[in-house]
Amino acid sequence: MVSAAMDRRVTNFIEDAETLGGIQIIxxxxxxxxxxxxxxxxxxxxxxxxFASTASTGGYPYWGGISFIVCGSLSISASKKFSPALIISSLGMNIASVIFTLAGMVLLLLDMSINGDFTQDYWAVLSGKGISAMLLICSLLEFCISCTIISVATN
Incomplete structure (x- = not known):
């Protein structure tokens, strides 16, 4: 009875981690x-x-993107080769990714709120706010995916 429940959890983790890891890499x-x-x-x-971007100056799109790629790679590796070390490292990196994502969302919200001065180019501000909004949506998605993988890995 316990073995069947454990097999079901392992199968769920393998399927979920592989799919969500691919999305994290993208x-x-x-x-x-x-x-x-x-x-x-x-x-x-x-x-x-x-466009004066605090997120770009702080490097969030770069270190955030690299952490998302590493999280996705570890999640896929943990689903392919089911070992406790890979699961723990995937779990730890996803926790770090949640922290990075929260910091990045604050920077992106600053981007969208401090720009728009009359001395700035209108089209640069408009497209910069659009890109910041797109990055904010992707960050929110990454936050949800990381929390899901943390939840699946701990159960």
């Missing part, structure tokens, strides 16, 4: 790509300012 790549674009929007030709 989100990490999107973060790095949008971070590059956000970093390039700081300088606009002319006499006006660009």
């Amino acid at each position: 989100i990490g790549c999107m973060h790095i790509g949008f971070g590059i674009i956000l970093g390039l929007m700081n300088d606009v030709p002319g006499h006006v300012g660009g």
Whole structure:
């Protein structure tokens, strides 16, 4: 009886971790790509300012994206080769990812609230706020995925 319940939990972890890990890797790549674009929007030709991104200055799209890719890779590895060390490292990295994501969401909310001065280029501010909003949505998704993997790994 206990063995059947344990087998079911292992099967659920393997299926969930592999799928969610793949999504984490995709989100990490999107973060790095949008971070590059956000970093390039700081300088606009002319006499006006660009989009002043605190998230890009703090490096969140880069270290956040790398942590998401590492989380996804560890989750997929833990689902392929079911070992306690991989599960613990996946669990620990997902906990770190939750902390990184919370810090990044604060930076992205700052991005969207402090920009919009009349000395800034209108189109740079508009597209910068759009990219920050997209990164915020991806960060929220990553937060939910990491919490789900933590929940599945601890049960």
